[in-house]
Amino acid sequence: MFDQIxxxxxxxxxxxxxxxxxxxxxxxxxxxENYVSQAILEAQGSIxxxxxxxxxxxxxxxxxxxxxxxxEQLAIDRAKELFGCEHVNVQPYSxxxxxxxxxxxxxxxxxxxxxxxxxxxxxxxxxLPISFSGKAYDWIPYLVxxxxxxxxxxxxxxxxxxxxxxxxxxxxxxPRNLDWKRFAEICEKVGAISxxxxxxxxxxxxxxxxDSPVPYFDVVMTTTHKTLRGPRSAIIMSKEKHAxxxxxxxxxxxxxxxxxHTTAAKAICFEEALRPEFKEYGAQVIKNAKVLADKFxxxxxxxxxxxxxNHLLLCDLTNKGMTGQQAQVALxxxxxxxxxxxxxxxxxxxxxxxxxxxxxxAVTTRGFKEKEMEQVGDxxxxxxxxxxxxxxxxxxAGEVAELCQDFPVDGTLI
Ligand code: DSN
Numbered sequence: 001m002f003d004q005i006x007x008x009x010x011x012x013x014x015x016x017x018x019x020x021x022x023x024x025x026x027x028x029x030x031x032x033e034n035y036v037s038q039a040i041l042e043a044q045g046s047i048x049x050x051x052x053x054x055x056x057x058x059x060x061x062x063x064x065x066x067x068x069x070x071x072e073q074l075a076i077d078r079a080k081e082l083f084g085c086e087h088v089n090v091q092p093y094s095x096x097x098x099x100x101x102x103x104x105x106x107x108x109x110x111x112x113x114x115x116x117x118x119x120x121x122x123x124x125x126x127x128l129p130i131s132f133s134g135k136a137y138d139w140i141p142y143l144v145x146x147x148x149x150x151x152x153x154x155x156x157x158x159x160x161x162x163x164x165x166x167x168x169x170x171x172x173x174x175p176r177n178l179d180w181k182r183f184a185e186i187c188e189k190v191g192a193i194s195x196x197x198x199x200x201x202x203x204x205x206x207x208x209x210x211d212s213p214v215p216y217f218d219v220v221m222t223t224t225h226k227t228l229r230g231p232r233s234a235i236i237m238s239k240e241k242h243a244x245x246x247x248x249x250x251x252x253x254x255x256x257x258x259x260x261h262t263t264a265a266k267a268i269c270f271e272e273a274l275r276p277e278f279k280e281y282g283a284q285v286i287k288n289a290k291v292l293a294d295k296f297x298x299x300x301x302x303x304x305x306x307x308x309x310n311h312l313l314l315c316d317l318t319n320k321g322m323t324g325q326q327a328q329v330a331l332x333x334x335x336x337x338x339x340x341x342x343x344x345x346x347x348x349x350x351x352x353x354x355x356x357x358x359x360x361x362a363v364t365t366r367g368f369k370e371k372e373m374e375q376v377g378d379x380x381x382x383x384x385x386x387x388x389x390x391x392x393x394x395x396x397a398g399e400v401a402e403l404c405q406d407f408p409v410d411g412t413l414i
Contacts, residue, residue: 001037001411001413001414002016002017002024002414003284014117015239017101017414019262020411020412021188021412021414022335023035023409023412024210024408024409024412024413025335025400025401025404026091026335026336026337026338026395026397026400026401026404027335027337027363027376027400027403027404028337028362028363029335029336029337029338029358029359029360029362029363029376030312030338030339030357030358030359030362031199031200031226031311031312031357031358031359031360031361032172032199032200032223032226032229033225033226033362034203034224034226034229034361034362034365035229035246035362035365035366035369035409035410035411036225036229036230036231036265036410036411036412037229037268037272037410038268038273038410039268039272040230040231040265040268040269041410041411043231043261043262043264043265043267043268044231044261044262044264044265045261046261046264048068048071048260048261048263048264049259049260049261051064051068051257051260052257053068053072053257053258053260054251054252054256054257054258055251056072056247057069057072057073057076059182059339068260068263069108069157070262071260071263071264071267071312072090072091072258073264074267075263075264075266075267076088076090077242078267078270078271078274078373079235079237079270080265081270081274082204082206082270082273082274083205083212083214083220083237083406084212084214084215085220085237085238086237086239087213087237087238087239087240087243087246088235088236088237088238089235089236089238089243089246089247089250090235090254090258090263090266091250091251091255091258091263092221092233092234092235092250093150093233093234093255093259093262093352094223094233094234095123095125095197095221095234096124096125096234097234097254097255098221098223098234098235098236098250099123099125099133099197099221099330100125100132100133100254101216101236101246101249101250101254101255102219102221102236102246103133103136103137103166103196103254104115104249104253104254105242105245105246105248105249105253106193106195106218106219106242106245106246107165107166107193108139108164109136109138110136110137110139111137111138111164111165111166112137112138112139112140112162112163112164112165113127113137113138113139113140113144113164113165113166113167113168114139114141114142114155114158114159114166114167114192115139115140115141115164115167115168116139116141116142116143116144116150116168116169116170116171116174116304117141117142117143118342119312119343119344119345119346119350120141120142120143120144120174120343121144121171121173121174121344122141122168122170122171122172122174122343123170123171123172123199125197125251126139126168126170127139127141127168127195127227128130136306140158140162140164142154142155142158143344144174144304144305144344146410147305147306148175148176148305148306148314148344148346149176149305150174150178150187150303152177152179152182152183155167155186156182156186156189157181159186159187159189159190159192160189160190160196163190163191163192163193164190164192165190165193165306166193166194167183167186167187167190167192167193167195168195168196169183169194169195169196169197169213169217170195170196170197170198170199170200170221171197171200172199172200173312173314173341173342173357174195174312174314175303175304175305175307175308175309175310175312175313175314176305176310177210178196178210178213178309179310180196180211180212180216180217181211181216183196183216183217184213184216184217187218187366193218193219194213194216194217194218194219195216195218195219195220195221196213196219196220196221197221197222198213198220198221198222199221199222199223199226199234200226200227200310200311200312201222201227201242201310202222202224202226202227202228202391203226203229203281203282203285203361204227204276204282204285204286204310204311205222205272206228206278206282207273207278207279207281207282207283207285208279208282209279209282209283209285209286210309210310211284212395214237215260215374217246218238218239218242219236219237219238219242219246220236220237220238220250221234221235221236221237222234222235222237222276224266224269226361227282227311227361228269228273229269229272229273229281229361229365230265230266230268230269230270230272230273231262231265231266231269232262232396233259233265233266236250243338252296275407280364281364283368284364285295285311285360285361285364286308286309286310286311286360287369287370288360288363288364288368288369288370288373289308289310289311289312289313289359289360290307290308291370291373291374291375291377292308292358292359292360292376292377293307293313294377295373295374295377295378295380295381296313296315296380296381299377299381300319300320301315301317301319301320302315302316302317302319302320303313303315303316304316304343304344304355308359310359311359311360312357312359312360313357313358313359314341314343314355314356314357315355315356315357315358316343316354316355317354317355317356317384318354320384321355322384322387323340323348323352323353323354323355324339324341324352324354324355324356325340325351325353327340327356327384327386327387328340328356330383330384331380331383331384331389333383333390333393333394333397334379334383334393334394334396334397334400335396335397335400335401336376336379336380336383336396336400338357338358339357340352340353340355340356340357341353341356341357342354342355343355343356348357357408360373363373363376363407365409366404366408367407368407372403372407375403379396379400381400382396383396
């Protein structure tokens with residue numbers, strides 16, 4: 001693999017090979033990451049990257065679009081079949097630009113928008129003051145309660161009081177299911193546009209193991225590279241009445257030519273997600289996350305909301321006398337990768353927060369089941385209860401690599 005890069009650019013080759021080994025021999029617990037199939041890797045590495053195709057199928061600016069039109073239409077048709085949406089735009093480069101386009105399509109600058117606060121599980125594009133979203137719109141945050149769960153009565157109260165133009169339902173660090181129907185009812189009641197950012201659970205929705213907001217919401221955005229296990233990208237689904245505004249906001253509003261190699265990889269991703277085995281994967285993702293939650297509860301960790309309904313867990317390490325950063329560094333040494341994370345009502349800084357966020361999508365893709373997840377939970381606890389014992393961390397890294405040998409990952413067989 002990578003024969004030409006090896007010849008042409010040995011320094012870069014070594015870096016890629018190193019990363020292949022890291023992904024192959026370590027346990028990936030960052031809940032927004034996954035392992036894509038060989039077919040998706042091939043599409044992304046294909047000559048489709050050479051083409052410019054501003055516009056939409058049959059309505060392009062440049063010539064030579066017959067094949068690209070077919071590819072984009074295939075991705076559109078498969079996305080519609082998978083999610084049951086009225087309209088889909090498959091061109092967004094990734095989640096943040098997709099969200100920017102949605103706001104640009106449906107809001108005026110300065111409009112009021114409600115979103116889950118970042119340290120309560122939201123996302124930077126849901127109104128963080130230093131992000132473009134926070135600067136361009138007037139955000140009214142809603143929070144989780146002391147129990148770590150969103151109180152929908154409180155969401156309704158805030159919405160009634162402030163009358164936002166849009167309510168964003170979605171998260172990047174919230175371990176519970178959202179009540180889509182209730183969100184949509186509140187939007188209806190206050191006349192707000194309903195927007196669901198399902199970036200994290202898009203794959204679980206496609207698998208049918210988490211409820212879908214598509215029937216209820218005006219707009220739904222998902223990234224395609226998290227639980228959905230496709231290329232690094234996003235799609236925007238909407239009711240037909242918003243189709244024109246969304247399409248115009250993506251091009252020419254926010255983006256230039258779509259990334260056709262990625263569109264092709266998305267078409268493959270949607271076909272893979274339509275297969276029966278994807279449902280099994282989705283169900284196993286949740287089972288595996290629940291095994292980790294049980295282990296962490298057994299060992300006395302403070303899980304935000306007490307557990308999980310989806311693929312992710314958020315753990316406040318304050319009661320264990322360590323920070324998220326310390327935990328991340330120690331677990332990195334043991335080749336178990338997760339991310340430090342703020343927790344609701346955070347008292348520390350975002351760069352050195354109190355918690356960690358981790359989850360099960362990538363390990364489920366490589367074939368881990370309950371037995372392996374119990375082992376992962378035990379290893380994590382051994383590391384976290386011996387934070388300064390570097391020899392132990394390295395010893396565990398060896399055991400981790402041994403287990404990983406039985407669970408190969410596409411694209412890393414160098
Ligand atoms: N960085 C992504 C995540 O890890 O959730 C969100 O953009």
